[in-house]
Amino acid sequence: MHDPATDWRERLRALREEIGGLVADLPGPVAALTVRVGDCSLEIAWGPPSAASERAAPPRDAPSETERDGDLRVCTAPLVGTFYVAPGPGEPPFVRVGDRVEKGQAVGVVEAMKLMNRVVAECSGEVVEVRAADGTPVEFGQELVFLRPDGGPEAGGA
Amino acid sequence: MFEKILIAGRGEIAVRIARTCREMGIRTVAVHSTADRDGAAARYADETVQIGPPQPRRSYMYAPSLIEAALRTSAEAVHPGYGFLSEDPDFARMCAENGLTLIGPGPDVMETIGDKARTRALLAAAGLPVLPGSAGAVASLAEAEEVAAEVGYPVIVKAVAGGGGRGIAVARDLGELRRVHRETTASARAMFGDGAVYLERYLPRARHLEVQVLCDGHGAVLHLGERDCSTQRRRQKLIEEAPAPGLAAEVRERLAEYAVTAAKTLRHSGLGTVEFLLDDSADGAGDVTFMEVNGRIQVEHPVTEMVTGLDLVREQIEVAAGRRLTLAQDDVRISGWAIECRINAEDADAGWRPAPGRLEVFRVPGGPGVRVDAGFEQGDTVPPYYDSMVAKLVVWAPDRAGAIARARRALDEFAVSGPGVVTTLPLLGRLLAHPAFVEARHHTAFVDERTEPGPSTGVPPPGDGAIPPDG
Numbered sequence: 001m002h003d004p005a006t007d008w009r010e011r012l013r014a015l016r017e018e019i020g021g022l023v024a025d026l027p028g029p030v031a032a033l034t035v036r037v038g039d040c041s042l043e044i045a046w047g048p049p050s051a052a053s054e055r056a057a058p059p060r061d062a063p064s065e066t067e068r069d070g071d072l073r074v075c076t077a078p079l080v081g082t083f084y085v086a087p088g089p090g091e092p093p094f095v096r097v098g099d100r101v102e103k104g105q106a107v108g109v110v111e112a113m114k115l116m117n118r119v120v121a122e123c124s125g126e127v128v129e130v131r132a133a134d135g136t137p138v139e140f141g142q143e144l145v146f147l148r149p150d151g152g153p154e155a156g157g158a
Numbered sequence: 159m160f161e162k163i164l165i166a167g168r169g170e171i172a173v174r175i176a177r178t179c180r181e182m183g184i185r186t187v188a189v190h191s192t193a194d195r196d197g198a199a200a201r202y203a204d205e206t207v208q209i210g211p212p213q214p215r216r217s218y219m220y221a222p223s224l225i226e227a228a229l230r231t232s233a234e235a236v237h238p239g240y241g242f243l244s245e246d247p248d249f250a251r252m253c254a255e256n257g258l259t260l261i262g263p264g265p266d267v268m269e270t271i272g273d274k275a276r277t278r279a280l281l282a283a284a285g286l287p288v289l290p291g292s293a294g295a296v297a298s299l300a301e302a303e304e305v306a307a308e309v310g311y312p313v314i315v316k317a318v319a320g321g322g323g324r325g326i327a328v329a330r331d332l333g334e335l336r337r338v339h340r341e342t343t344a345s346a347r348a349m350f351g352d353g354a355v356y357l358e359r360y361l362p363r364a365r366h367l368e369v370q371v372l373c374d375g376h377g378a379v380l381h382l383g384e385r386d387c388s389t390q391r392r393r394q395k396l397i398e399e400a401p402a403p404g405l406a407a408e409v410r411e412r413l414a415e416y417a418v419t420a421a422k423t424l425r426h427s428g429l430g431t432v433e434f435l436l437d438d439s440a441d442g443a444g445d446v447t448f449m450e451v452n453g454r455i456q457v458e459h460p461v462t463e464m465v466t467g468l469d470l471v472r473e474q475i476e477v478a479a480g481r482r483l484t485l486a487q488d489d490v491r492i493s494g495w496a497i498e499c500r501i502n503a504e505d506a507d508a509g510w511r512p513a514p515g516r517l518e519v520f521r522v523p524g525g526p527g528v529r530v531d532a533g534f535e536q537g538d539t540v541p542p543y544y545d546s547m548v549a550k551l552v553v554w555a556p557d558r559a560g561a562i563a564r565a566r567r568a569l570d571e572f573a574v575s576g577p578g579v580v581t582t583l584p585l586l587g588r589l590l591a592h593p594a595f596v597e598a599r600h601h602t603a604f605v606d607e608r609t610e611p612g613p614s615t616g617v618p619p620p621g622d623g624a625i626p627p628d629g
Contacts (some may be wrong), residue, residue: 112222
């Protein structure tokens with residue numbers, strides 16, 4: 001059984017992952033990107049590093065999937081894998097900056113060994129940043145999504 | 159040859175593997191838990207991937223994360239070190255399914271040698287001497303009692319899936335057997351997920367000898383001489399040496415021959431260790447019996463490296479890459495004497511309580527014939543989640559007396575301290591100075607008999623674990 005559509009999807013997906021990894025390694029935010037696969041060509045340009053786009057170091061210790069970061073909480077990767085902002089290709093993302101999320105709501109997924117692992121908000125609040133780019137490889141404990149908990153820093157359960 | 163290898167271990171063995179890879183021009187990926195983020199292994203590798211929290215089950219033993227880390231970094235092979243998943247056939251299969259080469263003997267061999275009772279039966283059929291005991295796993299307590307009555311007490315009850323000196327207990331009479339059978343079955347189920355046990359006659363004062371074998375995937379089998387690992391505390395090795403002292407030439411040859419037969423029978427590839435017991439006898443010509451086979455690199459591999467001049471990690475990698483051994487048996491020469499001391503963060507004088515912490519002082523010895531394999535450097539913190547080994551001191555000298563003197567000198571130079579940190583350094587010094595060790599009259603119960611009340615059946619030791627300076 002060979003389905004050309006699946007084949008294309010697979011290729012696109014692989015490409016997306018490759019580019020995701022590449023973009024994550026850039027020292028600054030991506031400005032322009034051109035990819036051609038037949039005869040291979042790649043052009044990429046990036047801007048100066050900004051605080052928000054620097055690759056996040058994993059937190060000092062990741063006992064839970066939610067950490068404090070000043071008055072923000074951060075959802076971290078529950079395992080090594082590939083981070084996706086949406087349940088599937090072409091689907092709307094789980095959350096966007098400015099969205100309100102409820103405790104237990106999925107804010108992304110980490111795919112590992114073909115299994116999707118939901119990253120869930122451990123408190124209710126507002127999404128202030130999605131730090132990891134879609135399709136990028138993430139390590140255990142890597143910061144993915146920042147939330148401002150409802151009712152200030154002490155709310156939402158530690 | 160591989161361009162990149164993922165090291166699926168931690169601590170000193172991860173550093174050891176990274177060093178050889180660097181010499182071979184192979185890039186390395188170190189995986190680490192959050193507790194090992196600042197560990198030495200990460201400093202010696204080209205890349206790192208944080209794979210999970212401190213608990214091994216969710217990090218170093220969680221196969222999907224290791225495979226994911228290998229695939230993402232484009233590693234072609236995985237070196238499992240020792241411990242963790244190094245002898246797990248399921249992990250070996252998972253690696254193969256994902257196009258990764260696991261540096262080891264392959265899932266089928268792992269499966270066989272992981273079943274101690276089955277290996278024992280296979281090798282007995284191949285002509286290796288085994289201790290009297292059950293033919294395989296015992297099906298019930300009633301069968302265990304029958305076997306014990308037949309072979310005579312004391313008996314040793316061993317988990318079929320055991321290893322590393324765990325899942326083993328001694329019974330001296332029927333009452334003890336009933337308790338030990340129940341406890342070993344329960345602990346084996348908890349530790350290894352398999353409660354099956356088998357029985358053998360117990361030799362209380364035997365010597366633990368093992369032969370290092372090296373096999374390629376094309377049928378060549380070499381032995382690299384033997385090691386004596388008799389200096390143990392509750393079946394955990396403290397001091398190992400190569401060659402074994404005071405061994406009659408005929409016994410040495412027989413051990414090597416048995417080990418080669420074992421490797422061929424099991425169709426082993428890569429490094430393997432075949433373990434034997436030598437029944438206590440003054441002339442070193444006692445009875446040899448087979449115990450078990452391990453298919454991983456062992457903690458004590460450096461003593462073999464020192465007397466053969468080989469790099470065993472390099473040999474493992476070459477074999478895993480499909481190459482033929484370039485050595486012939488005649489090329490393997492044992493030269494001089496090597497001793498390894500395991501320096502653990504444990505307080506031997508307080509019931510061997512683990513005593514990890516920050517290594518404010520970590521001054522390693524040097525000078526002629528001294529090698530230190532460590533997973534830590536000064537300023538590092540020994541995490542409490544893993545085994546307590548801080549470093550291995552390995553020395554080489556032309557003869558045993560010289561090696562003992564050199565090891566004692568190097569132990570004196572070794573300084574390890576920090577808040578709450580206590581090490582086995584003082585104990586190792588006392589053991590090396592002990593007449594029984596110096597005269598090679600030591601055996602597997604030698605330390606326990608001097609530090610524990612009565613026989614070593616798991617009774618907590620008293621507060622004073624000192625080895626007296628004489629006797």
